[in-house]
Amino acid sequence: MAPIAVGDVIPDGTLAYFDDQDQLQSVSVHTLAAGKKVVLFAVPGAFTPTCSMKHVPGFIEKADELKSKGVEEILCVSVNDPFVMKAWAKTYPDNKHVKFLADGSRTYTKALGVELDLSDKGLGIRSRRFALLVEDLKVKAANIESGGEFTVSSADDILQAL
Amino acid sequence: MAATAAISVAFATRKLLTSSSRNLKQPLSLLSSQRRSSSFFSISSAPLPLRRPQTLRFSTLPSISATISVGDKLPDATLSYFDSADELQTVSADELTSNKKVILFAVPGAFTPTCSQKHLPGFAAKAADFKAKGVDTIDCISVNDAFVMKAWKKDLKIGDDVLMLSDGNGDFTGAIGCELDLSNKPVGLGVRSRRYAMLVENGVVKLLNLEEGGAFSVSSAEDLLKAI
Numbered sequence: 551m552a553p554i555a556v557g558d559v560i561p562d563g564t565l566a567y568f569d570d571q572d573q574l575q576s577v578s579v580h581t582l583a584a585g586k587k588v589v590l591f592a593v594p595g596a597f598t599p600t601c602s603m604k605h606v607p608g609f610i611e612k613a614d615e616l617k618s619k620g621v622e623e624i625l626c627v628s629v630n631d632p633f634v635m636k637a638w639a640k641t642y643p644d645n646k647h648v649k650f651l652a653d654g655s656r657t658y659t660k661a662l663g664v665e666l667d668l669s670d671k672g673l674g675i676r677s678r679r680f681a682l683l684v685e686d687l688k689v690k691a692a693n694i695e696s697g698g699e700f701t702v703s704s705a706d707d708i709l710q711a712l
Numbered sequence: 713m714a715a716t717a718a719i720s721v722a723f724a725t726r727k728l729l730t731s732s733s734r735n736l737k738q739p740l741s742l743l744s745s746q747r748r749s750s751s752f753f754s755i756s757s758a759p760l761p762l763r764r765p766q767t768l769r770f771s772t773l774p775s776i777s778a779t780i781s782v783g784d785k786l787p788d789a790t791l792s793y794f795d796s797a798d799e800l801q802t803v804s805a806d807e808l809t810s811n812k813k814v815i816l817f818a819v820p821g822a823f824t825p826t827c828s829q830k831h832l833p834g835f836a837a838k839a840a841d842f843k844a845k846g847v848d849t850i851d852c853i854s855v856n857d858a859f860v861m862k863a864w865k866k867d868l869k870i871g872d873d874v875l876m877l878s879d880g881n882g883d884f885t886g887a888i889g890c891e892l893d894l895s896n897k898p899v900g901l902g903v904r905s906r907r908y909a910m911l912v913e914n915g916v917v918k919l920l921n922l923e924e925g926g927a928f929s930v931s932s933a934e935d936l937l938k939a940i
Contacts, residue, residue: 566900574899597859631901633823634860637867654900672792672802672880673857 553663554682558689560590563658565627565651568636577651579658583684588623589616589708591681592659594666594698595673596630596638604700605679606642612705613647619712621683624648629656629676653677666697681708779889780910784917789884791853791877794862803877805884809915812848815936817909818885820892820926821901822856822864830928831907832868838933839873845940847911851875855882855904879905892925909936 554560562580569575582588591609593601609616609624616624624647628635632652639650653659659677666678681703683691691711693702777787786805795801808814819831835842835850842850850873854861858878865876879885885905894901909931911919919939921930 566898576898595857595859597863598857630860631821631824632899633821634856637823637863641863652900655895655902669881671857672878674881 551663553678553694554689554692556689556692558692559687560682560684560689561658561661563653563661565625565653565658566632567649567651568632572636574632580687582623582625583687585686586622587620587683587685588625589621589681589683590625590627591679591703591708592627592664592677593679594628594668594676596628596634598698600698600700601628601679602638602641605704606648608705609648610642610645612709613645615709616705616712617647619709621712625651627651627653627658627677629653629659629674664694668698679703681705683708683711777887777889779922780917780920782917782920785915786912786917787884787887789879789887791879791884792858793875793877794858796872800858806915808849808851808877809912811914813846814912815842815847815850815909816853816912817851817907817931817936818853818890818905819907820854820894820904822854822860823867824926826926826928831932832864832870832874834933835909836868836870836874838937841937842933842940845937847940849875851877853877853879853884853905855879855885855902890922907931909933911936911940 560579560583562578564576564578566574566576583590589609591605593605595601606626609626613624626648630638630652631654635650635652639645642648656665656675659665664678664680666676668674668676678695679698679700680692680694682689682693691708693707695701695703780786786809789805790802791805791808792800792802815835817831817835832852835852839850852874856864856878857880861876861878870876882891882903882905885891890906890908892904892906894904907923907926907928909921910917919936921935921939923929923931
C-alpha cells in the first residue's frame with residue numbers, strides 16, 4: 551500500500567509502553583494526537599547506530615524548540631517490543647519530552663505503509679525511517695526515507711516545516 | 713521488583729493458543745517464576761511436548777518443523793552476533809557446535825523480567841562450573857536482533873563467558889520447532905522462542921530442558937549442571 555502522505559488522516563492504531571511504575575500501557579494514536587500538533591518519527595531499530603546516535607538525540611535536543619512552536623507530543627516509534635523500547639529510552643536520561651512507543655507486532659507500521667524488509671540483516675521487517683508533522687490527525691509534513699538512511703527525517707527538517 | 717509480580721499476574725492467567733496446526737491450548741506463564749521441579753532431574757520427567765510428525769504441510773501455512781529432541785542433530789541455520797571488535801558476524805549452528813560441547817539456552821526476549829533477572833545471569837555465574845565439566849562454550853539465543861542482544865549484554869554486564877546470539881528472523885527457532893507465538897498478547901512480542909537449555913555435543917542434542925512457554929522451571933543453569 552502507498553505510504554502515508556501529506557493531506558492524509560493518520561490511521562488509528564495501538565502502541566505500547568511501560569510507564570514509570572513498569573506497568574504495561576497501550577495507547578491509541580488518535581487519542582494521543584486528536585486536536586493537537588504532534589510529531590511522530592520512526593526508526594528501523596532500537597539500539598542501532600544511526601537511530602541511537604543521531605535521529606533520537608536530535609529530537610531530544612530540539613524538543614523544547616518544537617514545543618515552543620506548539621508541538622504537544624513527540625512520539626518515537628519502532629518495531630520493537632516495549633521491554634526493549636523502555637531499556638533504550640533509559641539510555642537517554644536527559645530526555646524530557648520524547649515518548650518511546652513500541653509497535654511490537656508491526657501493525658501500525660503496516661497501517662502507515664512504511665514497512666522495510668531488513669531480513670537480510672537479521673532484523674526482520676521494520677519501519678522505514680520517517681518524521682511526520684500531524685495537526686489534529688491530518689498529516690502536514692511527511693518526511694519519509696526510502697530505507698534507513700538519514701537525510702530528510704531529522705528534527706531540524708520538521709522544525710523547518712513548522 | 714514489583715513489576716515482575718505485576719506482569720506475572722497479568723500473564724499467568726492468560727491462555728495461549730499456539731499455531732492452529734498444533735491444535736493445542738495451553739496455559740501461558742510467560743514471565744512467572746514457577747516453583748522448581750524436584751531436585752533430581754531426568755529426561756523422562758521433563759515436561760516435553762508430544763512427538764510430532766516431521767513436517768506438517770498445509771496449503772496456506774508454511775511447513776512447521778517438529779520440535780527438536782535428544783539425539784537429533786541441530787538443523788542448519790544462521791545466527792548473528794557482535795564480536796569483541798564490534799563487528800557483526802554470522803555463524804551457522806554447525807560452526808557453533810561441531811567438535812565441541814556447547815550449552816545453548818534460549819529466552820523469549822531480551823530485557824524481559826525473568827530473562828534479565830534470572831536466566832541469563834544464572835548461566836554467566838555458573839560459567840566456570842560448566843567449563844570444569846568440559847563445556848566449551850555457553851550460548852544465549854533469542855529472537856531479537858544483534859543490536860538488542862549487544863545492548864542487553866552490556867546492560868547486565870555479562871562478560872565474554874556467554875556468547876549472545878541473535879536469531880533475528882527466527883530461522884533457527886523455527887527450524888528446531890521451539891517457536892512461542894506471543895502475537896496475540898497485547899505486549900507485541902510477535903513470535904519468539906520457548907525458553908530452553910540444551911547440551912549439544914558435536915552438533916547432536918544430548919540434553920534438552922524445554923519449557924512450555926516462558927516458564928522457568930527446568931531450564932536454569934543449576935538444572936543443567938545437575939544433569940551433565
